[in-house]
Amino acid sequence: MSATKKKSQANAAAPERRRELLETAAEVFAAQGYNATTVRQIADAAGMLAGSLYYHFDSKESMLDEILSSFLTELWEGYDTVLAAGLGPRETIEALVTESFREIDRHRAAVAIYQKESRHLTDLPRFHYLADSQRRFEKAWLGTLERGVAGGVFRADLDIRLAYRFVRDTVWVAASWYRPGGRHRPEEIARQYLSMVLDGIAVRP
Amino acid sequence: MSATKKKSQANAAAPERRRELLETAAEVFAAQGYNATTVRQIADAAGMLAGSLYYHFDSKESMLDEILSSFLTELWEGYDTVLAAGLGPRETIEALVTESFREIDRHRAAVAIYQKESRHLTDLPRFHYLADSQRRFEKAWLGTLERGVAGGVFRADLDIRLAYRFVRDTVWVAASWYRPGGRHRPEEIARQYLSMVLDGIAVRP
Amino acid sequence: MSATKKKSQANAAAPERRRELLETAAEVFAAQGYNATTVRQIADAAGMLAGSLYYHFDSKESMLDEILSSFLTELWEGYDTVLAAGLGPRETIEALVTESFREIDRHRAAVAIYQKESRHLTDLPRFHYLADSQRRFEKAWLGTLERGVAGGVFRADLDIRLAYRFVRDTVWVAASWYRPGGRHRPEEIARQYLSMVLDGIAVRP
Amino acid sequence: MSATKKKSQANAAAPERRRELLETAAEVFAAQGYNATTVRQIADAAGMLAGSLYYHFDSKESMLDEILSSFLTELWEGYDTVLAAGLGPRETIEALVTESFREIDRHRAAVAIYQKESRHLTDLPRFHYLADSQRRFEKAWLGTLERGVAGGVFRADLDIRLAYRFVRDTVWVAASWYRPGGRHRPEEIARQYLSMVLDGIAVRP
DNA sequence: CATGAATGAGACTTCATTCAT
DNA sequence: TATGAATGAAGTCTCATTCAT
Numbered sequence: 049m050s051a052t053k054k055k056s057q058a059n060a061a062a063p064e065r066r067r068e069l070l071e072t073a074a075e076v077f078a079a080q081g082y083n084a085t086t087v088r089q090i091a092d093a094a095g096m097l098a099g100s101l102y103y104h105f106d107s108k109e110s111m112l113d114e115i116l117s118s119f120l121t122e123l124w125e126g127y128d129t130v131l132a133a134g135l136g137p138r139e140t141i142e143a144l145v146t147e148s149f150r151e152i153d154r155h156r157a158a159v160a161i162y163q164k165e166s167r168h169l170t171d172l173p174r175f176h177y178l179a180d181s182q183r184r185f186e187k188a189w190l191g192t193l194e195r196g197v198a199g200g201v202f203r204a205d206l207d208i209r210l211a212y213r214f215v216r217d218t219v220w221v222a223a224s225w226y227r228p229g230g231r232h233r234p235e236e237i238a239r240q241y242l243s244m245v246l247d248g249i250a251v252r253p
Numbered sequence: 254m255s256a257t258k259k260k261s262q263a264n265a266a267a268p269e270r271r272r273e274l275l276e277t278a279a280e281v282f283a284a285q286g287y288n289a290t291t292v293r294q295i296a297d298a299a300g301m302l303a304g305s306l307y308y309h310f311d312s313k314e315s316m317l318d319e320i321l322s323s324f325l326t327e328l329w330e331g332y333d334t335v336l337a338a339g340l341g342p343r344e345t346i347e348a349l350v351t352e353s354f355r356e357i358d359r360h361r362a363a364v365a366i367y368q369k370e371s372r373h374l375t376d377l378p379r380f381h382y383l384a385d386s387q388r389r390f391e392k393a394w395l396g397t398l399e400r401g402v403a404g405g406v407f408r409a410d411l412d413i414r415l416a417y418r419f420v421r422d423t424v425w426v427a428a429s430w431y432r433p434g435g436r437h438r439p440e441e442i443a444r445q446y447l448s449m450v451l452d453g454i455a456v457r458p
Numbered sequence: 459m460s461a462t463k464k465k466s467q468a469n470a471a472a473p474e475r476r477r478e479l480l481e482t483a484a485e486v487f488a489a490q491g492y493n494a495t496t497v498r499q500i501a502d503a504a505g506m507l508a509g510s511l512y513y514h515f516d517s518k519e520s521m522l523d524e525i526l527s528s529f530l531t532e533l534w535e536g537y538d539t540v541l542a543a544g545l546g547p548r549e550t551i552e553a554l555v556t557e558s559f560r561e562i563d564r565h566r567a568a569v570a571i572y573q574k575e576s577r578h579l580t581d582l583p584r585f586h587y588l589a590d591s592q593r594r595f596e597k598a599w600l601g602t603l604e605r606g607v608a609g610g611v612f613r614a615d616l617d618i619r620l621a622y623r624f625v626r627d628t629v630w631v632a633a634s635w636y637r638p639g640g641r642h643r644p645e646e647i648a649r650q651y652l653s654m655v656l657d658g659i660a661v662r663p
Numbered sequence: 664m665s666a667t668k669k670k671s672q673a674n675a676a677a678p679e680r681r682r683e684l685l686e687t688a689a690e691v692f693a694a695q696g697y698n699a700t701t702v703r704q705i706a707d708a709a710g711m712l713a714g715s716l717y718y719h720f721d722s723k724e725s726m727l728d729e730i731l732s733s734f735l736t737e738l739w740e741g742y743d744t745v746l747a748a749g750l751g752p753r754e755t756i757e758a759l760v761t762e763s764f765r766e767i768d769r770h771r772a773a774v775a776i777y778q779k780e781s782r783h784l785t786d787l788p789r790f791h792y793l794a795d796s797q798r799r800f801e802k803a804w805l806g807t808l809e810r811g812v813a814g815g816v817f818r819a820d821l822d823i824r825l826a827y828r829f830v831r832d833t834v835w836v837a838a839s840w841y842r843p844g845g846r847h848r849p850e851e852i853a854r855q856y857l858s859m860v861l862d863g864i865a866v867r868p
Numbered sequence: 869c870a871t872g873a874a875t876g877a878g879a880c881t882t883c884a885t886t887c888a889t
Numbered sequence: 890t891a892t893g894a895a896t897g898a899a900g901t902c903t904c905a906t907t908c909a910t
Contacts, residue, residue, distance in 0.1 A: 065890095080373055083288040087884060099886075100891045108884065138455065164369060167429075168285055193454075202454050207437075210445050211454055217426040218419065224372075225418060232412075240412055244419050248453035249398075249407050250343065270873090292901060305874050307902065475869095490783055493698040497905060509907075510870045518905065548865065574779060577839075578695055603864075612864050617847075617855055623840060624833065624859050631832040634782075642822075650825050658863035659808075659817050659826055660753065680894090702880060715895050717881065 069094055069104055070118075073111045074157035082112055082165050112161070113174060119158035120181050123151050131188055137196030138246070144189070145219055145242055149234035152223045159223035189216060215245055274299055274309055275323075278316045279362035287317055287370050317366070318379060324363035325386050328356050336393055342401030343451070349394070350424055350447055354439035357428045364428035394421060420450055479504055479514055480528075483521045484567035492522055492575050522571070523584060529568035530591050533561050541598055547606030548656070554599070555629055555652050559644035562633045569633035599626060625655055684709055684719055685733075688726045689772035697727055697780050727776070728789060734773035735796050738766050746803055752811030753861070759804070760834055760857055764849035767838045774838035804831060830860055 072094045076085050087108050088098040105111050130143040152159050166182075169175040190212050196202035202211075219241065226237075277299045281290050292313050296303040310316050331352040340348060357364050371387075374380040395417050401407035407416075424446065431442070483500045490499070497518050498508040515521050540553040562569050576592075579585040600622050606612035612621075629651065636647075687709045691700050702723050706713040720726050741762040750758060767774050781797075784790040805827050811817035817826075834856065841852070 081286070081288060083286060084373065086882080096890095097892055098884080099893075102885070102887095103890060164286075168289060201456060203456050206449065206454060207445055210437075210442070211449065213427070213430060214423065214446065214449050215454070217429075218423050221422040221426050222418070224422075232415075237415070240415050241419065244411065244416065244453070245449075246453045246455040248449070248451045249411060249416055249420070250451040251406060251408055252457070291899085293899095301873095302875060303900090304876070304902075304904085307904095308873060313901070491696070491698060493696060494783065496903080506869090507871055508905080509872075512906065512908095513869060574696075578699060611866060613866050616859065616864060620847075620852070620855050621859060621864055623837070624856065625864070627836040627839075628829065628833050631836055632828070634832075635828060642825075647825070650822055651829065654821065654826065654829050654863070655859075656863045656865040658859070658861045659821060659830070660861040661816060661818050662867070701878085703878095711894090712896060713879095714881075714883085714897070717883095718894060723880070 066104060069101070070111060070115055071157070074115045074155075074161060077112065077115070077165075078157035078160040082161065109174070112165070112169075115158050116162060116166075116169075116175070117177060119151075119155045119162065120177070122155070123147075124181070124184075126151065127188065136201070137192050137199055138201050140192045141196070141215070141246075142238075142242055144192070145215075145245070146235060146238040148219045149222070149238040149241070152220075152226050153228050153234040156223055156226055156228055159220065163220055163223060185216075186212065218245060271309055274306070275316060275320055276362075279320045279360075279366060282317065282320070282370075283362035283365040287366065314379070317370070317374075320363050321367060321371075321374075321380070322382060324356075324360045324367065325382070327360070328353075329386070329389075331356065332393065341406070342397050342404055343406050345397045346401070346420070346451075347443075347447055349397070350420075350450070351440060351443040353424045354427070354443040354446070357425075357431055358433050358439040361428055361431055361433055364425065368425055368428060390421075391417065423450055476514055479511070480521060480525055481567070484525045484565075484571060487522065487525070487575075488567035488570040492571065519584070522575070522579075525568050526572060526576075526579075526585070527587060529561075529565045529572065530587070532565070533558075534591070534594075536561065537598065546611070547602050547609055548611050550602045551606070551625070551656075552648075552652055554602070555625075555655070556645060556648040558629045559632070559648040559651070562630075562636050563638050563644040566633055566636055566638055569630065573630055573633060595626075596622065628655055681719055684716070685726060685730055686772070689730045689770075689776060692727065692730070692780075693772035693775040697776065724789070727780070727784075730773050731777055731781075731784075731790070732792060734766075734770045734777065735792070737770070738763075739796070739799075741766065742803065751816070752807050752814055753816050755807045756811070756830070756861075757853075757857055759807070760830075760860070761850060761853040763834045764837070764853040764856070767835075767841050768843050768849040771838055771841055771843055774835065778835055778838060800831075801827065833860060 069090075073090045076090050076093055080089070085108075086098075087101060090108075090111075091098040091101050094101070101111075105114075126147040127144065130140065130147055133140075133143070135143060162178075166175075166178050170179045170182075190208065193202060193208055193211055193215075197204050197208065222237070222241070232240075274295075278295045281295050281298055285294070290313075291303075292306060293303040295313075295316075296306050299306070306316075310319075332349065335345065335348040335352055338345075338348070367383075371380075371383050375384045375387075395413065398407060398413055398416055398420075402409050402413065427442065427446070437445075479500075482504045486495050486500050486503055495518075496508075497511060500518075500521075501508040501511050504511070511521075515524075536557040537554065540550065540557055543550075543553070545553060572588075576585075576588050580589045580592075600618065603612060603618055603621055603625075607614050607618065632647070632651070642650075684705075688705045691705050691708055695704070700723075701713075702716060703713040705723075705726075706716050709716070716726075720729075742759065745755065745758040745762055748755075748758070777793075781790075781793050785794045785797075805823065808817060808823055808826055808830075812819050812823065837852070837856070847855075
């Protein structure tokens with residue numbers, strides 16, 4: 049490794065501070081939207097001046113990048129574990145939803161940002177991985193639903209793509225109102241959500 | 254008609270052009286987000302120069318205001334009709350959801366904007382009516398759900414506030430992917446959604 | 459005169475309307491300052507739309523031009539009469555001051571505009587006549603004062619240029635507070651001003 | 664010194680630069696009028712780009728505000744000292760006029776701006792203090808004149824309000840032609856002005 | 869004569885970013 | 890590592906002016 053390592057991605061020697069700063073930034077992004085957030089607001093929240101952030105990060109965009117990509121990385125670790133476990137369709141859905149709520153609990157800000165910003169972001173080459181993730185996501189859920197329909201676990205009379213969007217959105221929008229440390233633990237929320245998604249809110253006749 | 258009638262809103266005499274321009278603006282806002290949209294982009298889409306928009310509107314914000322308020326006005330006309338009809342809880346939910354999808358069909362852009370922006374907007378005095386609407390909304394849905402639980406139509410073992418959010422989000426996020434003129438008519442989508450919300454996606458044992 | 463007389467200075471056929479409009483414009487210019495006044499404000503005050511003013515005038519600047527030049531023309535008619543009358547220095551000063559207050563009474567707005575704007579305007583070729591007028595003005599007053607000092611009518615121990623500015627400003631700033639139709643007739647104000655300028659406000663020992 | 668101390672006014676830690684910039688701005692405002700002055704002109708005069716001014720000031724208006732308010736603050740320090748000294752009416756007038764010319768000498772630009780702009784400014788809430796100052800001003804001068812008339816020092820045959828305006832304007836318009844560092848020191852100009860105001864320009868019979 | 873709509877230049881302001889210290 | 894000051898691009902908005910009707 050040459051002595052002149054250039055600037056940014058600065059020093060991995062102090063990853064603590066980076067993570068703190070990213071968490072701060074994520075919070076502000078989630079609260080106000082990425083575009084509406086100024087670098088100065090992030091710096092204020094972090095107790096430094098706007099220019100000082102550039103010692104740690106290349107740009108505002110690269111903060112967003114790092115927030116989203118590290119969230120997705122962690123999310124897929126969980127998902128891949130579930131998908132590799134060889135569970136039945138219903139159990140897979142249950143595990144994915146539970147995993148999702150755990151992720152919302154851990155990375156609420158990142159999830160909220162993802163929800164709000166991913167659409168415009170996919171145009172930028174730098175954020176192509178968002179679309180990739182989206183595709184893997186769709187494949188995993190759609191596949192599971194199809195397996196369930198084929199196996200007689202899920203209703204066959206539903207439009208499968210509609211059902212996919214229904215389940216997907218139903219889970220992730222929760223990030224917009226979820227507050228970590230609230231009344232419900234993520235697993236409890238997952239359980240209730242699953243109950244509604246799988247069995248509906250109407251009383252069975 | 255008196256000669257002195259300035260104020261803003263230019264002249265209500267030619268509401269044609271206004272509506273056209275607002276529709277254009279709504280489309281761009283929905284696609285890129287309010288903040289990320291420049292006045293010039295709207296003007297481009299409308300085939301005029303940026304400054305020319307200010308003949309018709311006071312500000313970018315007032316375009317947003319008019320888009321959202323006229324959407325909510327129309328929405329509540331539909332809702333109020335439903336709520337005044339004296340239906341049972343289940344039928345009320347069905348009617349509200351159907352009405353919502355019709356509204357998404359008619360005002361897709363406005364709904365998408367509402368979803369994405371209403372949170373930050375409620376801080377501005379000008380947009381207080383968003384919070385008001387939100388409250389009426391919550392009251393209508395929560396009340397109906399409670400009535401349903403009391404009447405044994407909806408399951409009593411669910412967290413009622415969670416169920417409210419579930420139903421509410423379930424419906425409105427659809428605006429983020431719905432395309433008017435697509436395969437499904439809004440009433441058909443509503444039917445499918447209701448089927449999932451009420452009876453779940455799992456096969457009944 | 460050719461049949462195609464081009465546009466502006468439109469028709470001298472309706473000089474009534476022009477004068478009305480110029481009076482309106484002068485009032486607004488005086489109240490808000492030339493730069494701070496928008497063409498639309500003038501149009502509002504005149505009960506028409508901004509664009510319509512351009513049937514009567516070439517530009518906002520040409521309105522100002524016409525206001526100032528017609529004021530100066532009238533002013534100099536009065537002044538020239540006084541200066542040609544062959545009065546003594548003190549009587550000349552008295553007549554000029556009285557004439558000035560009459561002018562303030564008739565053209566308050568124009569005078570106020572002149573006071574506030576003439577400085578920046580002299581740079582523009584179109585308004586060179588303002589500087590010309592200024593010079594004639596200075597010559598007339600300075601000359602009279604000098605004659606008076608030489609004749610032993612005015613005190614010889616005063617800086618003559620300072621005295622000139624003193625008298626000049628003393629008279630014209632009155633336009634900034636004078637309201638036509640108030641308690642005092644212009645001749646009465648002139649008398650009082652002259653009393654102060656000539657004899658001072660202190661009681662004679 | 665706490666690290667979090669944002670607000671506007673940037674940092675009061677480097678008042679040097681601020682004062683420099685305000686002096687530059689005042690000069691340009693005085694020369695061209697507030698409205699006619701562009702932020703870019705100020706920046707040019709200060710050797711920076713237009714946007715850079717906003718590191719130091721909130722807005723063009725806040726520059727004007729700071730210029731005027733700090734001028735008035737200083738002015739009233741001088742006036743209050745005079746008014747508290749318990750001088751006779753004539754000596755008070757003399758001291759106030761002298762103090763005014765000193766202030767014109769120190770803050771020529773600010774005074775010129777005050778003269779030209781204060782009228783429109785008083786409408787803005789932010790500049791209400793201008794009207795307050797105006798009132799105190801009037802009270803101080805009118806009171807002194809009345810005292811003088813009562814004490815037989817000033818002529819009783821004059822309209823007292825007219826005399827007030829006369830003295831007031833007479834002094835302050837000097838800012839429009841006064842050039843610091845010219846032939847006359849402010850005290851000398853004050854002496855001559857007082858001589859004219861108190862004793863007139865006519866030779867005593 | 870006047871209107872309604874648009875133009876286009878330019879204003880004030882914001883903000884991500886840079887860099888010497 | 891952080892600060893203070895500046896840059897420069899871009900954004901929203903204003904306004905004098907034009908012109909077909």
